[in-house]
Amino acid sequence: MTPRIWAVLGDKTGDNAQVEAIAAVLGLPVETRRLVFKPRYRKGKPWFNASLRHVDRAASDALTGPWPDLVITIGRRPAMAALWIRKQSGGRTRLVILGRPKRDLSAFDLVIGSAQYQLPDAANILRIGLPLMRAPEERLAAARHAWDETLSALPRPLVVLLVGGATKPYRLDAVTVPELLAAARTYAGAEGTIYISTSRRTSQAAVDALRAQLPANARLYTVADSGPNPYLALLDRADALVITGDSVSMLTEAARLGRRLAIFDLPLDPFWHTVARLRPLLMRLGLVGFERDLGAFHQWLYAHNHAVPAGKPLAASAPAATD
Template sequence: MTMKPILLPEPQSPTSRGVPDIFEVGFSGSFVRRAVVIGNGFPASENQSLGLVRALGLADQHLLFRVTRPRGGINEWLHWLPVSLHKKFDYLIKQIILLTSRRRKLVPLPLENGSHPVGLGSVLEADVKRIVAMARNTYEKDGPLLLVACGRDTISIASSIKRLASQNVFVVQIQHPRSNLNRFDLVITPHHDYYPLTPQAQEQVPRFLRTWITPREPPDRHVVLSVGALHQIDSAALRSAASAWHDEFAPLPKPLLVVNIGRPTSNCRYGADLAKQLTTCLLSVLVSCGSVRISFSDRTPQKVSYIIAKELGNNPKVYIWDGQEPNPQMGHLAWADAFVVTADSVSLISEACSTGKPVYVIGAERCRWKLTEFHKSLRERGMVRPFTGSEDMSETWSYPPLNDTTEVARRVIEALAERGWRLRL
């Protein structure tokens, strides 16, 4: 069974479309040559920051710092606390345990930003003072510092650096910080984050709770809106992955269907019911598939993965990745002819849609709140279709690939130019 290959368009340079050339004659401003990424330890969040840095051509000129929280036990229920307060609470709990069990003396609590109390792992912690000093002390030699952060736990760190070194840094915050957007130079967030401000959303939320819903006001000049999540996937990355995974994927019978299964979330709840629905649909389309490769998230519930493995694990057309390295995700994106993705994961769906290949979503009817807006947006653009089990996988369709990261990079370059700064690539 043969399929007509889909040719991906070459990615446009973020510096095209009228953005001033970074080597413009007569330019007297500063050049941005380096970046700092503030991560929160979650791959989905850090991947967004790294994807933007890559699109800006700074993949080899960046440093990664992390904001870390205590893990395990009661800490898993305390993520609603500010990071600094969470660490102090964790420290006190550990000291109480030490005092009651071993009669040890209290150890002074480190209060400096970037230090961490007893019990935390040895991590390169995001340190406001250290990063501010680096930005100031190296400004004359190395130019301004681009800082990219993503996730709620990074907000206070990024905004503090902006406040203390505003003349030396350009701060980009990915994911909506809820309020006071002027704490950052740019905020990158998807359109569906503004769903809470729509009339239909307002009807679903009691008035006294509305001030706690992100965001609190419409987007202003600080905000750049995307369709989905940023990531590191572009045509160059796919070509490289196609070469790297050639020996494993080239011999597989076509068409190759890749199935990515995430995990239930507060806005997309499911369990064994969706697993059974998915296996039924996959069994229905197997006749038109040459090969099927299934990947689970590291947080996919066991009851979901068990049902799918039990029903499909022994089928000769099906391969289920066991979670061991290397992760085949890049190979899947490069070699797949079509994708099936569970509706919970904005990141997985965004990556699949960046290929321009057919993307089928299962479970969208179980989503609520702003995730419904995300799926509606993709359907209207012709990027996704519901997975029903009646599809013929030998028939293909395409669309302009989702190109959020490149578009956002272009907006960052424009904003830098307004400051009189240019990228030095």
Template structure:
């Protein structure tokens, strides 16, 4: 009996994760690309774009010839990818034209609210709190990210010497900083340090503190000096950030209210997440935190530590499933 030859396997997908390189954009783009790669054989290519002169500061509609305006290091040129995933305002002049450039061969995904008509994109993965609407919009809680059980385990092993000796309960403290809606003044930083110190001292626990690039130097110095006497580890900004190892080793997670990325990543662990108040206010962030509370993932920090259980947030995989579903449907004649 003649055996039928197996049909050849389809070639791996090519996925570009495109951003301006800022953590708040690069992380979500790469996180979604990697989630798709876990579900479908694919090659992920990171593309970091930059614009010549002041062109990057202009609105998308004042950049009519974006390929000419890119720096050579951006390396945006054909052959185009199967799936283009972009995040951030800087990518819009490219994303909105890619379907035309690729003759609709590239599936174009834009992360975050583009603040423009969504029709140039195949899919917009937008935070629910942005209230973006459209048939090609997938609203998710927070933003895509790179946190997985495998990554947490690997980073916990790499920082084992730092984390393992720390007494429980271990509290990861994720500090953001200045944004359009929020700030971290010296006065608020001092009050925050006191709020963090009291319950951890009462519980006999330890702190694991990490800062973002947006943390003001004055706030970083105050929080570092006021928490360094406690059992724990305060990352000084030198060397690799043990952020993921802190998420892995924590019993509780405190995250400042200015970052959807940090809170979403924290909520993906299934551990109790508390939101730390900052200076300023934002309706969109209030809606985001209310969404987290409805899901049971996070609560405002009231000065005490307490446990509860909830289903770990897994919005990145949900977004990846939707990308692949729509990508496959488009190929059906």
């Protein structure tokens, strides 16, 4: 009998794409259950347990029997729903989660974690290098067509600087900007073009500093601009990329396209130096969950020749990362 499989999705496009990537290669029918979360829990974190209290059930796909044999999911809020589904099935439903569960690894039959996750050795842990995300080819092609005339007219090399934002334990502020621009100039030289694109997480202080210190050979796009976002076109056409180390998604998409990539390692917030020393103890006590280690993610990219630290020479070409 064909197993009943549910892909339980949340509100994050990148997360959902990873679940859908697994569903697409199973060779079995997979039913989608898309969840909508109550407003207070879209950013606020509900206490992690088997529950639907954070789900807007009227706006979500129905979660009713017959219950699935297998659930594939990702993220804190969908994982809570997955645990609830298994409870309704009398414990029969098996659970596969991508990323890091909140504390209780044994609650899941399979945990698939990429290089940034600090996960212990266990029978139900499957380690992979990169998250299962990539820029869709059809969207890249559309961006290539839309931006071809504009980008073709720019002096080469085209060095794209993709700027994320502060994320614990790292800071990205106005003080960081001069070093960031210097890293991009390393690869653009005097003749090339630096094209800077910020993200939703880039602070206004950092954006203001970028604008104030913008080199003569640079262009700047911010998410507040009214025009179309050049991100995919820049990813497609860049001769070299400098990406701030906080953004796993941008780094992954660049690596999967085989772009020449330099990672700008953000400075640590001083507060987190102390927290980092205490983290192993706090994890053993169950007071914090399994956090990301972006440094480990960067090291994986370096070790597999997909990137170099910003400022280091770039290879003539880079291999495209595969699953």
